[in-house]
Amino acid sequence: MSSSPAIEIKDRLRAIVQESFGISLEDFAVETPPKTELGDLAFPLAFDLAKRIKAATGEKKNPREIAVRLSEELKALPGISRVEVAGAGYLNVFFDRAQVFTNLLSEVSRPAVINQQLGKLIVEHTSINPNKAAHIGHVRNAVLGDTTIRILRAMGETVEVHNYIDNTGVQVADVVVGFIHIEKKSLDEIRKLAEGGGKFDYYCWDLYAQVGAWYEEDKARLEIRSRTLHEIEEGGNATAQIGEYISSRIVDCHLDTMSRLDIGYDLLARESEILHLHFWTHAFEKLKASGAIVLETEGRNKGCWVMRAEETEENAAQKETEHDADKIIVRSNGTVTYTGKDIAYHLWKLGKLGLDFHYRNLRRDHRGHEVWVTTADVKLAIDPHPDFGNGTAFLNVIDVGQSYPQANVKRGVMIIDHDERVARSAHLAYEKVTLTPAAAVELGVELSESDAQRQQIGMSGRKGLGVKADDLIDRLEENALKEVQSRHQELTVDEQRLIAHQIAIAALRYFLLKFTRTSIIAFDFNEALSFEGETGPYIQYSAVRANNIFRKLGRRPKS
RNA sequence: GCGCCCGUAGCUCAGUUGGAUAGAGCGUUUGGCUACGAACCAAAAGGUCGCACGUUCGAGUCGUGCCGGGCGCACCA
Numbered sequence: 001m002s003s004s005p006a007i008e009i010k011d012r013l014r015a016i017v018q019e020s021f022g023i024s025l026e027d028f029a030v031e032t033p034p035k036t037e038l039g040d041l042a043f044p045l046a047f048d049l050a051k052r053i054k055a056a057t058g059e060k061k062n063p064r065e066i067a068v069r070l071s072e073e074l075k076a077l078p079g080i081s082r083v084e085v086a087g088a089g090y091l092n093v094f095f096d097r098a099q100v101f102t103n104l105l106s107e108v109s110r111p112a113v114i115n116q117q118l119g120k121l122i123v124e125h126t127s128i129n130p131n132k133a134a135h136i137g138h139v140r141n142a143v144l145g146d147t148t149i150r151i152l153r154a155m156g157e158t159v160e161v162h163n164y165i166d167n168t169g170v171q172v173a174d175v176v177v178g179f180i181h182i183e184k185k186s187l188d189e190i191r192k193l194a195e196g197g198g199k200f201d202y203y204c205w206d207l208y209a210q211v212g213a214w215y216e217e218d219k220a221r222l223e224i225r226s227r228t229l230h231e232i233e234e235g236g237n238a239t240a241q242i243g244e245y246i247s248s249r250i251v252d253c254h255l256d257t258m259s260r261l262d263i264g265y266d267l268l269a270r271e272s273e274i275l276h277l278h279f280w281t282h283a284f285e286k287l288k289a290s291g292a293i294v295l296e297t298e299g300r301n302k303g304c305w306v307m308r309a310e311e312t313e314e315n316a317a318q319k320e321t322e323h324d325a326d327k328i329i330v331r332s333n334g335t336v337t338y339t340g341k342d343i344a345y346h347l348w349k350l351g352k353l354g355l356d357f358h359y360r361n362l363r364r365d366h367r368g369h370e371v372w373v374t375t376a377d378v379k380l381a382i383d384p385h386p387d388f389g390n391g392t393a394f395l396n397v398i399d400v401g402q403s404y405p406q407a408n409v410k411r412g413v414m415i416i417d418h419d420e421r422v423a424r425s426a427h428l429a430y431e432k433v434t435l436t437p438a439a440a441v442e443l444g445v446e447l448s449e450s451d452a453q454r455q456q457i458g459m460s461g462r463k464g465l466g467v468k469a470d471d472l473i474d475r476l477e478e479n480a481l482k483e484v485q486s487r488h489q490e491l492t493v494d495e496q497r498l499i500a501h502q503i504a505i506a507a508l509r510y511f512l513l514k515f516t517r518t519s520i521i522a523f524d525f526n527e528a529l530s531f532e533g534e535t536g537p538y539i540q541y542s543a544v545r546a547n548n549i550f551r552k553l554g555r556r557p558k559s
Numbered sequence: 560g561c562g563c564c565c566g567u568a569g570c571u572c573a574g575u576u577g578g579a580u581a582g583a584g585c586g587u588u589u590g591g592c593u594a595c596g597a598a599c600c601a602a603a604a605g606g607u608c609g610c611a612c613g614u615u616c617g618a619g620u621c622g623u624g625c626c627g628g629g630c631g632c633a634c635c636a
Contacts, residue, residue: 033579047578047617050616063616087578338636403564434629519572520630
């Protein structure tokens with residue numbers, strides 16, 4: 001058997017059906033019978049065939065008869081010990097288990113094929129605002145992205161991993177405001193603080209929450225925010241320097257946190273470069289030339305360049321009424337919205353922009369892999385560098401709340417160049433991680449009466465409410481270390497720590513993946529810290545035991 | 560108002576293109592470490608798959624309409 005027994009049998013069945021009934025099948029169902037006595041695989045195919053034969057010829061066929069005929073043809077296939085027809089027409093297959101197992105074993109130990117069917121995929125994940133420590137919700141993003149990448153690579157695909165750094169956004173501006181206007185610190189003082197050994201990302205976490213409260217006290221202070229943001233966007237001034245320094249240090253912290261989880265990146269693409277290297281100017285021309293955006297000369301959006309909502313029959317009638325889904329790309333004051341900047345970035349990702357970043361090395365990560373970062377400064381640029389961008393599709397791991405802007409980004413890119421590479425690009429959406437009231441209390445949060453009644457409480461960076469990633473990993477490692485020490489006193493402390501670390505990250509990664517992407521995870525400490533039952537450590541335990549069995553057999557599968 | 564997501568055992572969740580008696584973990588109860596590692600295993604109890612109608616030989620799964628919870632629909636990102 002070549003690939004998997006199920007696929008082999010399916011192929012054979014497809015051929016039999018074509019030959020015997022003249023019907024060409026697409027994919028069809030395989031299932032596991034409810035009891036092992038009924039077989040290893042079951043095909044409810046005969047029901048479907050009966051229906052199709054009746055539709056085509058009007059002839060009524062008994063599903064059971066069809067199943068019997070299929071079973072006789074199928075018996076000869078190697079790896080099958082027998083085939084039975086059960087119930088009203090199920091086709092149940094029994095494996096020659098020894099042979100199937102042996103084949104599977106050699107299959108598993110074979111190296112991954114080089115597939116490359118999809119060209120170079122660009123997967124963007126993590127993309128945390130560089131103004132405070134990463135929390136558990138950010139880790140859900142990173143783990144989902146990293147695992148997707150591992151699966152694609154295991155399938156032989158080529159993947160380039162991006163982490164988008166929004167270093168010129170409002171969130172960075174807020175922390176800059178905190179340092180300058182609340183703490184009255186100079187760049188040197190901030191530098192001293194960041195390099196002083198404490199956790200700078202934790203410091204900013206608290207400061208960011210303070211800034212939120214500070215604005216609340218006096219709304220007039222919001223003027224300071226927009227002025228600060230403007231200076232950061234423009235660059236080349238003292239405020240921008242502070243912003244640059246803070247966001248870079250926080251990115252370091254994020255990379256350290258992600259390294260603990262064995263997550264790495266190829267390229268950090270920074271928003272400041274998208275601005276300063278005029279990516280937008282080029283994208284703007286393309287958007288205009290393709291007719292993707294139009295300048296409104298009247299109405300509410302007068303003076304803006306907008307991407308018109310897709311006209312469907314349903315909304316055509318509503319077009320004139322109050323709700324209008326047109327997306328503004330350029331504001332009437334001439335500045336670009338985030339959607340516009342993201343369209344420019346995505347055109348670059350697919351090699352459709354006609355411009356490139358400059359690049360420099362940032363660091364080697366925990367695996368010794370070189371991480372690159374974009375730069376606008378030619379003097380800092382390192383050449384040669386890997387060929388970034390020019391992907392054949394992009395996959396963006398971004399929370400589901402951004403489905404609407406993400407859809408607009410894809411649509412904008414699609415209008416400029418309508419090809420299948422864009423069509424198969426996608427927003428990999430996931431839901432957020434919230435806190436159970438119990439978890440919030442454990443974090444020392446005082447709950448209002450209405451909050452205590454709720455099933456879940458949203459994390460809020462602005463309020464400083466959330467489970468920091470490093471704290472959680474620390475707790476997991478401590479718990480795991482206790483367990484390891486109680487079982488393996490013969491190991492050195494370093495060995496114990498290494499094992500505890502591996503167990504801890506398995507627990508966390510598995511915990512974040514075991515839920516459907518689109519379901520909200522209400523974070524519970526007990527559940528997340530558990531090593532028993534349906535957990536990562538249980539899978540590790542199973543793998544270790546299986547390996548020990550192979551070792552005792554005198555051979556082991558390559559992992 | 561429009562759109563999206565969620566609703567399945569006491570709790571947290573699986574359930575692939577519609578298929579046989581709706582599953583797992585946690586928790587509860589019972590039993591098991593001189594056998595392949597007890598971070599485990601064996602077993603018991605536990606269900607109006609939110610509600611209703613429809614399509615189908617067959618619906619947790621598809622359609623329509625409701626109910627409950629959450630989130631989008633900015634000249635924010």
